[in-house]
Amino acid sequence: MKSTLAIVMASALAxxxxxxxxxxxxxxxxxxxxxxxxxxxCEVKRESKKGEFKREVKCKDGVGARWRGEWxxxxxxxxxxxxxxxxxxxxxxxxxxxxxx
Numbered sequence: 001m002k003s004t005l006a007i008v009m010a011s012a013l014a015x016x017x018x019x020x021x022x023x024x025x026x027x028x029x030x031x032x033x034x035x036x037x038x039x040x041x042c043e044v045k046r047e048s049k050k051g052e053f054k055r056e057v058k059c060k061d062g063v064g065a066r067w068r069g070e071w072x073x074x075x076x077x078x079x080x081x082x083x084x085x086x087x088x089x090x091x092x093x094x095x096x097x098x099x100x101x
Contacts (some may be wrong), residue, residue, distance in 0.1 A: 053095040
């Protein structure tokens with residue numbers, strides 16, 4: 001009984017870290033790729049080009065949107081410049097990174 005509970009707890013703690021590691025590993029890669037998928041009621045489009053990453057999330061009629069209201073935000077994340085825009089039914093994120101030497 002205790003070992004089963006320990007396995008369940010370890011899995012619950014490890015899952016978010018694995019999910020984030022998978023996204024970050026692909027997100028900042030130097031290769032070109034594009035993918036589209038659904039996240040609940042939202043459509044997600046992600047694409048990467050050399051030194052640039054874009055993600056666009058659209059939720060029909062705002063259903064399932066994780067953001068509140070309308071806002072814009074720009075900031076630096078290490079060597080990258082991040083631009084985010086949220087509307088009632090759409091979230092856009094654009095990341096442009098300086099190329100490494």
